[in-house]
Amino acid sequence: MAPVKVTKICCIGAGYVGGPTCAVIALKCPHITVTIVDLNQARVDAWNSPDFKLPIYEPGLEEVVREARGRNLFFSTDVDKGILEADLIFVSVNTPTKKSGVGAGFAADLNYVELATRRIAQVATSSKIVVEKSTVPCRTAESMRTILEANSKPNCHFDILSNPEFLAEGTAITDLFAPDRVLIGSLQTPEGISACASLTEVYANWVPKDRILNVGLWSSELSKLAANAMLAQRISSINALSAICEATGANIDEVAHAIGYDTRIGPKFLKASVGFGGSCFQKDILNLVYLSESLHLPEVAAYWRQVVEMNEHQKRRFSKRVVDTMFNTITGKRIAVLGFAFKADTGDTRESAAITLIRDFQSEKAYVNVYDPQVVEEQIWTDLAEASPLVPEEQIKKQVRICKSAMEACKDAEAVVIATEWKEFNEINWEEVYQSMNKPAFVFDGRLLVDAEKLRNIGFKVVTIGRP
């Protein structure tokens, strides 16, 4: 069966994944028309903004959009037109953790995937390749196929592929330009293999063929959850060891360096921290926990759940260390929190450790000054309100002040807490910060970012994750 040559792509969902991924496809494949559609008008308007004020901050993204937008890259709210015209449709909608109903707190909410799938079935008048880009539980493609087949018009045939995305925020563009691998899962039928070849040809415009892996549908879906679970497990492992370092005098950086030299372990993803955040790790592990439980594998579920529990423990442990070090009370004290995003080089705050820390400091009746170079003010207020639903908004605003610079945040503070590893926090004038703070002046480095010795020489009392 000859593979269909893809000339028109539609991506449903213009978020952190759909936007950058399909913008890069458009850049690298000028012969393919790529239309990214979304129901959210404000988001689409931002993607189309004349001055390129894009809805997400990602290094290198603006350059990609500048080159391709209007040439063969389009953003629109006309979902139906996008579906009608495309040969291949990416479904890149959100799959958050369910907040209520069966599986609440663990299972992925597949409502958005289902609605998008139903829309495709309803609108399409010709055959399509439908590609699952969202992260979904194993065997979701089967549900999608049932929905598509039950609702499609005569002569419309749908092939479903799984093509999970492995980009990390902050490095999305470099990850997409040179991915470690592109994974495509398909049914091992002649139609499935042919659809897989069509999508492979799209990526082969810039990705070496030996990095494009073709596997079965269910393996592909599970590999995405597995990759995130194993990455997060490494962080929880190093964070668990950081607690032992603090109690013994070992240094977590030295331990990570020593074990990372073993080629079987490798040096990446061994940075101890105040805890992992982001929209994926926790959600995807909880999803795996739910899947394991549904499959009557309670021991497997408990094993993976512990990765998330260790992460919660790490955040709590860090907050407690701040309080303990500051003479067992931070009531009425001012704490500067540097960074609010879940990692550097993104404005994304989903599941950011900074949210938990600030909530803990608020409940200890401290005052908090917060500064982040990319996160917008409204997002900070929204996140803090969600983290403390029982605390009135006026109370939060009395205790928390959002600052325009790190210097402003640190002024008159008793302590500085580094919650995100923004490079600029390493480059601020720490002498000046010291002069402007109340004494003793503490620095709590939750990211192993600053040179502790240098800061101690200035006069700071420095507390670092994974060091006594």
Ligand SMILES: NC(=O)c1ccc[n+]([C@@H]2O[C@H](COP(=O)([O-])OP(=O)(O)OC[C@H]3O[C@@H](n4cnc5c(N)ncnc54)[C@H](O)[C@@H]3O)[C@@H](O)[C@H]2O)c1
């Ligand atoms: N954020 C990441 O770094 C990342 C990386 C890899 C995979 N993923 C996965 O990719 C998926 C998308 O994540 P995201 O971060 O881009 O989410 P997001 O919330 O940023 O974007 C999803 C978009 O889909 C739109 N949408 C929802 N239903 C729609 C519908 N029926 N029709 C049209 N538009 C619709 C929403 O309005 C939203 O703009 C998730 O499954 C996530 O787990 C995310």
Ligand SMILES: O=c1ccn([C@@H]2O[C@H](COP(=O)(O)OP(=O)(O)O[C@H]3O[C@H](CO)[C@@H](O)[C@H](O)[C@H]3O)[C@@H](O)[C@H]2O)c(=O)[nH]1
């Ligand atoms: O050694 C490390 C590495 C990361 N982190 C933290 O872990 C979180 C996640 O970081 P990272 O994985 O770099 O960013 P994400 O954008 O969440 O990317 C992850 O989640 C995506 C969504 O599924 C996947 O596509 C990516 O492959 C996977 O790395 C952040 O809070 C980091 O600060 C650490 O604490 N220590």
